[in-house]
Amino acid sequence: MPRRQYRAPAGVPGPIRAGFVELKESLDVPDAFPDAVLAEAEQAASAVELPERDLTDVAFVTIDPPGSTDLDQALFVERAGDGYRVLYAIADLMSFVTPGGAIDAEAHARGVTLYAPHERTPLHPPVLAEGAASLLAGQVRTALVWEHTLDAAGVVTHSTVARARVRSRAQLDYAGVQADLDAGTADEVLVGLREVGLLRLALEVERGAVSLNVPSQEVHATGPRRWELSYRAGLPVEDWNAQISLMTGMAAAQIMLDAGVGILRTLPPAEKASVDRLRRVAKGLRIRWPGSVDYPEFVRSLDPTDPRHAAMLNASTLLFRGAGYAAFDGERPEQPLHGAMRAPYAHCTAPLRRLVDRYVSQICLSVCAGEEIPGWVREELFSLPDVMADALRRANAYERGIVGLVEALVLSGREGEEFAATVISIDERRGGAEIQIEEPAVQARLTGEAELGSEITAELVEVDLAAGRVEFRAR
Template sequence: MRAIHDPHGALAGGLAAIRAQYQIPAGFTPEVLAAAEAAAQKAPAGHADRTEIPFVTLDPASSTDLDQAFWIEPSGSDLVLRYAIADVAWFVSDGDAVDAEAWKRGETIYLPEGKAGLYPPILSERAASLLPDGPRPAVVFTVRLGSDGECRLEGAERAIVRSRAKLAYDNVRDEDMPAGFAEFAARVNAAEAARGAARVDPPEQEVEPLGDGRYALRLRPLLLSERRNAALSLATNLAVADALQTAGTGLFRVMAGPSAKAMARLRSTAAGLGLDWPADIDLKALERTLDQKNPHHAAFMLAVRRAGNGAGYAPWIPGVTPWHEAVAATYAHATAPLRRLADRYVIRAALAVMAGRPVPAEVEDAFRRLPAVMAKAEATSGQIERAVIDLAEAVMLQGREGERFAACVTDIDGDSARIHLADLPVVGRTRIPGATPGQRVDLRLDGVDLSTRRLTFSAAD
């Protein structure tokens, strides 16, 4: 972590400029807020009572928009996951003011000083959020996990649930969790390896508020608690995707692998970073050996993420098996409806399929329209995230013009090279004619432009 010294408030001003540039909404219109207020009063009807299940949540300590609560119990040699997901569709109706605004936004946008939510806070952080302050309507998925790590969706129902505890990634203890939590994650991870999956989870390059207007820029590896928690979502999303694909409906998360050209660049990058990558070992096998805490490994993981063709959404098409290369399976998003628009419709389809009912026509129509909406939202969110990081890097390096920095080239595009500084959590681009991925370079910082959030480097003499 590197503290950012910002005595003149450039970061705060820059964040305001980013909000203006990308037209990030500061809130919701009175019409949407009024509709959300009314929706929050809607009493559950037809929900089963599952308040006897001791659900818990696990999230960042500051989070209040809690999508998921869970409980795990043994069943012979299997583990059964009860996964409660916020029942957003209970509160939001097709075509109402809240729904229309959500279609404009697509997903929640996160910024260091706050967020632009997909839904108004009275829903996303109160009535629909699975907070431990009272019963909440939810959709409970029942996922059976075998000893081989294979998962199957056994049920999906609307239910009233009560979370017993709001647990946090950074201080949760093993004794706080259901007894099967670690074993469930281990089985899911083993199954991933067996089918040749390799989800790349590089450390996140992020800006962290420290209080009093101060921030820090860091590369943050995922905690063990985060990785284990992610296994619950992964298993549920795989099970839901399989059920929908079998039923001939759904919206799926799809991604192709790196091209041959990208693979060649990755091998050069690995060599430059000092990674041992034998010719007879494929990329996925190498990825499973990487350590987020190793700076060279982290740089390579970032390069792998950029080398892929990017993930997207695709509706069910007869005769086509939707595929997510990193997961090495058919995969869907169904576990974060407070933050992603698409999940609300996937959940509705799963409820219908598991009840033996036809999927509503409006859900099938949404599956056809959502890929374009989600692609636009994800692209905008990615641009905003990059702009925030660029701003933090510029503020951090302001005043250090003329200094030399060791770096590694992780990718090239003509004479433009993407570089990763060796001793700072800074990833950028500079012109280095003839550069090759993996090349070690010494750079001089020539300029810092806070207005454009741009760092200018050149090869040091």
């Protein structure tokens, strides 16, 4: 599921610091790794064996936000006849994690890396995630290298994955890559990334699929008791880079389906009620959404540089709820498609941050090599959906809690003020409703009676900074 990303450049703002600590404690978010995990990680980092296959002559590069140290992916793109050859190196966690060992057990307990505005709670110890397993520039690393052959239209005609030693040439950031491409000074690898990315986006449109590049938000102080949210829109290169990851996830899913064993990322088709709710959100944000325009077309029309459209993209993550994992061994899942991708899809490109990626990677690695899938994979395969579901429930609760705290902060000190709003849902169980405020673009609870879809004036009556809760009443 796409994440709503909040950033706090100066750290957690003082007024919500206590609420943030309470949120972490309530969700049992770990602060440190046990000593046994750290010791095993140190040993693994110092004893890794590099593969015989040597691809250190390939000019791989990484593209990540500035300052990133947990680098899961490195890419290389070149023209091949009328089409393209894409090499995509993925961090090789299997070379560091002993099945059933201390690192493995801790990774199962955590499931995913957790993100807060000023920090992350990693899935793996830093000596691995930010060191020996990370695809840092200039360092020889063991990696799982996907090789995709694409035709002139960007359609994948063949994919395979094998272990190899690699060395990234440079650690690039999105803004720098975009500037070089716009100026015409980018090298052939980055030009190839743009070409393949654009082709893959066109294929996505043809499938009726949609992928969300959710803008990040920053919270800033604008006065002694005033805070505001600003949006950082994603750059085109972020979409192009994401298409390489999505392409690899779809290739992994197909390899597993053909082999009759694996674990897919699934998402049921969006329900009409959820889409209708998003239409009301758009109404509340004063964004036109004609009835003849479907959801994918509407999302593609949004301009993430417009704060109202950026807020709409954040709200659109609603349709990704209900995503899960389907494990299979022998009998294909009844519903193998990912509703947003409109294709089978698997998580395999972020093993430093997601537990399930290690299992998908190992299955694909074994299948492509014509080898037996290791016993540790099959033993855990059918328990993984529940493990990941628990981890994602905590991650989503963490995200919702952070969103609540930040939005409460932005509205603090404005009790008694009136706001233009639209009623986007009715709370049948507790009474009241949920509203979309036009400015600032937040969703909040409304007490009292309200008509679904109506435009109202709402008075802010309560802000609880400790709980991250705000409440309005209709005027």
